[in-house]
Amino acid sequence: MRVGAVVIRIIRQLLRDKRSIALLIFAPLLVITLVWLVLDGDPYEPKIAAENIPAPLEQVLQNELEKDVVQMSESEAKEAFQKEDLDAFITIKNHVPYVLLEGSDPTANSAVMKVIQTAFSSLSDQKNIQPDVEYYYGSDKINLFDQTGSVLIGFFVFFFVFVLGGISFLRERTQGTLEKLLSTPIKRWEIVTGYLLGFGLFTIIQSFVIVTYCVYVLDIWMAGDFWQLLVVTFLLAITALALATLLSAFANNELQIMQFIPIVIIPQAFFSGIFNLETLAEWLQVLSKFMPLTYGADAIQEIMIKGKDLVDLWQDLLILFGFALLFYVLNIFALKKHRRL
Amino acid sequence: MASMIIVRKAAISFGKEKVLKNIDLDVNEGEIFGLLGPSGSGKTTLVKMITGILEGDQGEIFIKDQKVPSLELMKSIGYMAQSDALYQELTAKENLEFIAAIYGLKRQERKKAIQEVLEIVDLTDHMDKVVKDFSGGMKRRLSLAASLMHKPDLLILDEPTVGIDPVLRQSIWSELRKLKNNGMTILVTTHVMDEAEKCDRLAMLRDGYIIACDTPEKLKENQKVDSLEEAFLAYGRNEK
Numbered sequence: 001m002r003v004g005a006v007v008i009r010i011i012r013q014l015l016r017d018k019r020s021i022a023l024l025i026f027a028p029l030l031v032i033t034l035v036w037l038v039l040d041g042d043p044y045e046p047k048i049a050a051e052n053i054p055a056p057l058e059q060v061l062q063n064e065l066e067k068d069v070v071q072m073s074e075s076e077a078k079e080a081f082q083k084e085d086l087d088a089f090i091t092i093k094n095h096v097p098y099v100l101l102e103g104s105d106p107t108a109n110s111a112v113m114k115v116i117q118t119a120f121s122s123l124s125d126q127k128n129i130q131p132d133v134e135y136y137y138g139s140d141k142i143n144l145f146d147q148t149g150s151v152l153i154g155f156f157v158f159f160f161v162f163v164l165g166g167i168s169f170l171r172e173r174t175q176g177t178l179e180k181l182l183s184t185p186i187k188r189w190e191i192v193t194g195y196l197l198g199f200g201l202f203t204i205i206q207s208f209v210i211v212t213y214c215v216y217v218l219d220i221w222m223a224g225d226f227w228q229l230l231v232v233t234f235l236l237a238i239t240a241l242a243l244a245t246l247l248s249a250f251a252n253n254e255l256q257i258m259q260f261i262p263i264v265i266i267p268q269a270f271f272s273g274i275f276n277l278e279t280l281a282e283w284l285q286v287l288s289k290f291m292p293l294t295y296g297a298d299a300i301q302e303i304m305i306k307g308k309d310l311v312d313l314w315q316d317l318l319i320l321f322g323f324a325l326l327f328y329v330l331n332i333f334a335l336k337k338h339r340r341l
Numbered sequence: 342m343a344s345m346i347i348v349r350k351a352a353i354s355f356g357k358e359k360v361l362k363n364i365d366l367d368v369n370e371g372e373i374f375g376l377l378g379p380s381g382s383g384k385t386t387l388v389k390m391i392t393g394i395l396e397g398d399q400g401e402i403f404i405k406d407q408k409v410p411s412l413e414l415m416k417s418i419g420y421m422a423q424s425d426a427l428y429q430e431l432t433a434k435e436n437l438e439f440i441a442a443i444y445g446l447k448r449q450e451r452k453k454a455i456q457e458v459l460e461i462v463d464l465t466d467h468m469d470k471v472v473k474d475f476s477g478g479m480k481r482r483l484s485l486a487a488s489l490m491h492k493p494d495l496l497i498l499d500e501p502t503v504g505i506d507p508v509l510r511q512s513i514w515s516e517l518r519k520l521k522n523n524g525m526t527i528l529v530t531t532h533v534m535d536e537a538e539k540c541d542r543l544a545m546l547r548d549g550y551i552i553a554c555d556t557p558e559k560l561k562e563n564q565k566v567d568s569l570e571e572a573f574l575a576y577g578r579n580e581k
Contacts, residue, residue, distance in 0.1 A: 005442030009428065009435070016430040016471070180426030180487070183392050184443045185412040339394050341410045 006194025024206050028156035036218045044111040046087040049077050060119040081136045088112040097131035149220045150304040154297040158240040166244035166257040182339040192331045203237035223307030236296035242327035249334040268293035292323040345370045345526040351400035360386050362549040375540030376530040382546045384530040392420045419493035425480040427472045434468040444491040458486040478509045498529045534569045552576045
């Protein structure tokens with residue numbers, strides 16, 4: 001079995017190259033941890049000011065904040081916003097509670113809203129009253145970590161598999177082993193299949209470690225099923241691998257593989273859901289439809305945040321599988337450049 | 342004598358550059374045939390076409406009366422490229438195991454074949470060493486071993502002794518002669534004259550043409566010169 005021979009060879013090679021395995025598995029862990037440290041630190045303690053609020057409300061707010069609510073007027077509060085030393089201002093306007101958020105920092109926003117909501121719900125006679133919320137800066141659409149944490153898993157799986165897979169296949173060419181291989185009766189599809197299976201094994205391990213780490217160590221919000229998430233990350237990794245081997249046909253050295261990163265990887269990061277796309281120009285939104293990471297990240301997000309099942313996500317998965325298949329077939333054709341047969 | 346390789350009117354160009362123009366060549370079964378020419382004369386291109394990796398724009402190539410390229414034919418060709426096509430992270434044995442599996446050798450045959458070729462190139466003691474730690478000469482010998490794994494009828498060697506010391510070069514040539522005596526046909530490219538001297542027959546390649554083809558002795562005789570180098574230059578002048 002020639003495919004089997006290629007698979008075994010790749011496993012042996014990678015096992016000897018401990019650093020590459022480390023890149024594949026631990027580099028994503030390190031980077032995700034860094035992001036987590038930055039975005040998911042200790043709970044934020046908001047600074048809230050108030051004017052003319054009823055005593056019971058002031059009391060529960062103080063209990064909730066574990067410190068005094070500062071008294072100031074609305075104009076004083078706005079000045080404080082500009083100096084960045086106040087997070088929210090609360091008062092009563094037309095018999096309805098009114099909250100003005102500083103708004104530029106999503107972490108602060110959600111911290112304030114949490115305090116205020118708890119405060120209102122603990123006032124039994126005020127249960128049905130919803131405060132009017134306004135933003136001094138920004139808007140309530142920003143909630144960075146909710147969106148990014150899950151997408152980052154997809155992104156880093158994609159990124160590191162792409163780099164390692166691309167360079168490995170390129171080396172096959174630069175060190176002359178591809179030419180040697182093509183002088184044997186091996187078929188082109190056997191080479192590509194062997195590559196995907198051999199590396200695929202390592203990407204399964206990679207996906208498993210990253211997902212386990214994020215869910216159980218970093219405690220990322222995870223509403224869905226662990227194994228279903230694993231299926232999606234693996235499918236994403238295989239797509240990245242197929243794309244990497246395909247593109248490596250158009251690179252002459254390692255540096256040129258790196259040059260694909262700003263062209264192929266970074267745009268995917270920007271347009272795949274880390275940032276909100278709805279505000280973008282329509283042609284940019286269309287662009288994201290041609291990026292595999294869009295579908296992978298979406299599926300990961302749906303599983304992790306909304307707790308959906310693979311069955312609900314069949315469209316994402318089908319498209320992702322289609323991408324992988326397309327890259328696989330194009331790969332076999334790209335090898336024609338080196339041997340037509 | 343039966344023909345192993347027949348090349349008829351082969352031509353190939355890369356972009357606008359015509360690398361080979363109208364090549365005719367006959368290599369007999371069981372001989373060591375040399376392709377002599379300066380670098381850039383198209384030697385590598387020609388052997389790649391004979392192997393079936395490259396396909397020409399014109400002409401035909403036959404090996405054992407079968408048309409090239411064919412995956413079936415590749416089973417009976419051993420090809421050693423100019424660069425050592427080895428996996429640096431693997432041991433010598435693992436490299437050979439891989440090639441053996443690609444050629445479809447059974448597990449039992451594999452073991453035996455690896456032993457045999459390692460003995461031929463005198464690397465038996467180093468078979469569990471990682472190739473990265475090999476010297477240049479050892480890598481060259483391992484590459485040769487890899488191209489012998491499946492006992493090919495036709496062995497194609499592209500500059501097999503480049504960068505190899507004279508002692509090792511001698512030993513490789515004596516191995517080639519042994520293989521030839523066992524019935525193997527060997528096609529070897531070189532730009533070194535004293536190596537060309539060791540071939541049974543020789544084709545001189547220059548600017549995409551074969552300017553002469555005969556035994557080393559006859560080539561010298563025809564031009565009434567003492568060395569192949571002078572013969573090569575003389576043929577080159579006549580061409581113009």
